[in-house]
Amino acid sequence: MPDDRETQLALEKQGVLFTQLNRFYNWGRKSAIWPMAFGLACCAIEMMAAASSRYDIARFGAELFRASPRQADLMIVAGTVTKKMVPQVVRLYNQMPEPRYVISMGACATSGGPFRDGYNVVRGVDLYIPVDVYVPGCPPRPEALLHALITLQQQIDNQAIREVRWYGDREARDFPVPIFGKHGLEVEGIEGTADPVGGIPRMAPYVSPALGGSGERTSNPQVLEGNVPKPLMQAAVEEVFGHGKAE
Ligand code: SF4
Secondary structure (H helix, E strand, O other), X not given: OOOOHHHHHHHHHOOOOOOOHHHHHHHHHXXXXXXXXXXXXXXXHHHHHHOOOOOOHHHHOOOOOEOOHHHOOEEEEEOOOEOOOHHHHHHHHHHOOOXXXXXXXXXXXXXXXXXXXXXXXXXOHHHOOOEXXXXXXXXXXXXXXXXXXXXXXXXHHOOOOOOOOOOOOOOOXXXXXXXXXXXXXXXXXXXOOOEEOOOOOOOOOEEOHHHOOOOOEOOOXXXXXXXXXXXXXXXXXXXXXXXXXXX
8 A cells, every 4th residue: 555644644634544554553662662771870860850750751652661671672871881881781682672772872872972082981882782863962961862762763653564673583683792801892703802902892883774774783884974864864855845855
């Protein structure tokens, strides 16, 4: 059936609810995102503020912060990810059921932030798990986190049941949990010390499909350029300008 929004809106005005399986499925998922209750540093205070009455994350259906990864589908990495902590972060992520999403909140989680050149800080959590939405700032305000949540909801809205990795008989995937070696963190599949103390990481980040990647590690500069979700940008341009080209 063609995806005809105009017809759908016209019918809705007449009181006829008209939908597609994908939209209904995505509407249910995006309206009840359950984040995991954990924070790593100062950004977590802003995350807590987003759940308070002033910012009220409940307006977006995401107020049920869960104490167990088994009951959560969103990991908000809020704060500095140290090398001591990253094995626990990856382990928790692996314990979340599919579909699962990650918001990298703040400069520290995204790139190491002000501690980037420290010996003990991971330079981007996306070197270990795929990130769906990045939030800039040190710290980002609660509104920025709410914007990230809305962006994630838009990403979910654009997914098709036939294409998503968790639907059907595909196996759930575990990401390698880094271990401490003689000279720094070692990661399965990466030769030698993957993230050496005092050196630069010897691995590329994971890039999620919503950001133009395939969910695997990639060092393709065209994919890595910026964090703009390309399918979303295209959709926004079409909506605003009525055609498919960015001016
Ligand atoms: S980005 Fe800034 S506010 Fe957030 S954890 Fe790092 S230092 Fe703290």
